[in-house]
Amino acid sequence: MRALMITLGLVATAFAADMQASRAVAYPIYPWCAQYGGAFDGATNCYFANLWQCQQTIAGMGGNCYQNPFFLAYGPDSERPATAAPKSKRRTTQDR
Template sequence: MAAFLATRPASAQMSDPRYPVCMRTYGVQVGDRMDCVFMSLDQCQASALGLPATCLLNPYFAPRSVRPHRVER
């Protein structure tokens, strides 16, 4: 029973697959979270300036596939 109580519940995916860069914040004042809302590392780093945070590539990023144009005959 103690082992059951000591386990943490599974967490949902925190990364938005539409954005290639995430900012991980941590600490008592800002909380511990992952915000995947950035299109570039530079954009993320500018937002993270002065925060206990780090920017990283989104491991769940799924770029939209570009469909080739069909040639009309």
């Protein structure tokens, strides 16, 4: 009986640990996308917080910047779902 209880406890612990690891993560939706030019139809990157970042990325490579349609679908900032806060803040050279 004791071995059965230990086995059930280990199975329950493994199941609980697996549930923690598979939680959904909400990533932020950035407002600007870049459509790159290229020989193979280019690529799309929608990880730009502002137009300047997007324009600097495509400079020299060709392409264009456009507003992310998924960002616009959420409306004003107050209506967009909150994103998960990072677990720890990395120190940068600007923090010194």
